[in-house]
Amino acid sequence: MRKEDTTNNILVYVETVDGAPVKAGLEALTPAHILSEKNGGEVIAAVLGKDISEAAKRIAASGADRVITVDSEELAVYNLDAYADILRQIIEKEKVDAVLLGGTVDGKDLAPKLAAVLETAAVSDVADIKIEGEKTFFVTTEYSGAIYCDVSIDDVRPQIATIRSGAFKKPEGASDGKLENESLKVSDDVVKAKVKDTVKEITEAVNLEDAEIIVSGGRGMGSKENFGLVEQLAKILGGEVGATRPAIEEGWIAKNHQVGQSGKIVSPKLYIAAGISGATQHLSGITGSDYIVAINKDEDAPIFSVANVGIVGDAMKVLPVMIDEIKKIREG
Numbered sequence: 001m002r003k004e005d006t007t008n009n010i011l012v013y014v015e016t017v018d019g020a021p022v023k024a025g026l027e028a029l030t031p032a033h034i035l036s037e038k039n040g041g042e043v044i045a046a047v048l049g050k051d052i053s054e055a056a057k058r059i060a061a062s063g064a065d066r067v068i069t070v071d072s073e074e075l076a077v078y079n080l081d082a083y084a085d086i087l088r089q090i091i092e093k094e095k096v097d098a099v100l101l102g103g104t105v106d107g108k109d110l111a112p113k114l115a116a117v118l119e120t121a122a123v124s125d126v127a128d129i130k131i132e133g134e135k136t137f138f139v140t141t142e143y144s145g146a147i148y149c150d151v152s153i154d155d156v157r158p159q160i161a162t163i164r165s166g167a168f169k170k171p172e173g174a175s176d177g178k179l180e181n182e183s184l185k186v187s188d189d190v191v192k193a194k195v196k197d198t199v200k201e202i203t204e205a206v207n208l209e210d211a212e213i214i215v216s217g218g219r220g221m222g223s224k225e226n227f228g229l230v231e232q233l234a235k236i237l238g239g240e241v242g243a244t245r246p247a248i249e250e251g252w253i254a255k256n257h258q259v260g261q262s263g264k265i266v267s268p269k270l271y272i273a274a275g276i277s278g279a280t281q282h283l284s285g286i287t288g289s290d291y292i293v294a295i296n297k298d299e300d301a302p303i304f305s306v307a308n309v310g311i312v313g314d315a316m317k318v319l320p321v322m323i324d325e326i327k328k329i330r331e332g
């Protein structure tokens, strides 16, 4: 699409899991408002799946001006070709200026596919949006967060971007978005691979992306046994357990707990890092945290440069004190 053929509206694909909108999808409504307010457009959310009416209502109440739902059996299970085809139909009808997706696994899968189908461009892992005059810049990071890049899509439309989880807060306050049901069908022959069965991996569910409290341990924990202190503190605080890559490689905890560039990007209210040096590959996953507490025996450890509270000390001595003190407070 050419720029002059689009409206000022912005589309956000809000993914759902078990009938509820995911946090990263709701967060993407905030940059959508920044873009739409530039030229007075609307924020339209698209929700695809089966039995998604409750999720659509929540999205309408959480900042979308309009919510388009496509509720059908053929969308019951995520399929790249099918979802991209339905989104293409919505985009072509609505002629939106930009399409934003939460930076989830599905969002990162869909964005380049949509860009290819619509012959436009996609930007991944957007951490901020800057508007300078007529120009919009999607701010991304390179080299594990060491360099910021301002990316603009000048000629083709829609602009497509995945938004980094935690980079924006969900819109504040209630809204009264309009719900619209569309009965769109997946086009013939677009689905190249069909999901015949899904098998759930038998590991504990780890929802680091949505966690409000995360306690993470690194190589400095020294052993699997000591790593148990990280798990104890997380449990007593009602949080999730995170880890650095070395802690996982040592076999102290499963891979799905990894935080960082090649793990999960997190944005809790409280992030406690024990025995973690603060390598850029780890820091790039935690900068969306509201409050960071770091425990490290090396006072020059880079983690202290991002910490709100730094405790210079032996984690094996500090963590038991924290656990005991919190227990005392909890037991009243």
Ligand SMILES: Cc1cc2nc3c(=O)[nH]c(=O)nc-3n(C[C@H](O)[C@H](O)[C@H](O)COP(=O)(O)OP(=O)(O)OC[C@H]3O[C@@H](n4cnc5c(N)ncnc54)[C@H](O)[C@@H]3O)c2cc1C
Binding pocket: 217, 218, 219, 220, 221, 243, 244, 245, 246, 247, 258, 259, 260, 261, 262, 263, 264, 274, 275, 276, 277, 278, 279, 280, 281, 282, 285, 295, 296, 297, 298, 301, 313, 314, 315, 316
């Ligand atoms: C392409 C690529 C992708 C990567 N992706 C990731 C990723 O997603 N996530 C990730 O975490 N890493 C990732 N890494 C690895 C990353 O570069 C670092 O090696 C890693 O984050 C360091 O982990 P660490 O802090 O646990 O270990 P170290 O850097 O070894 O730090 C251990 C820290 O523990 C402290 N310490 C030691 N003993 C104690 C004690 N008793 N009490 C308190 N502190 C103590 C030390 O002072 C030190 O600061 C990636 C690397 C590459 C090349």
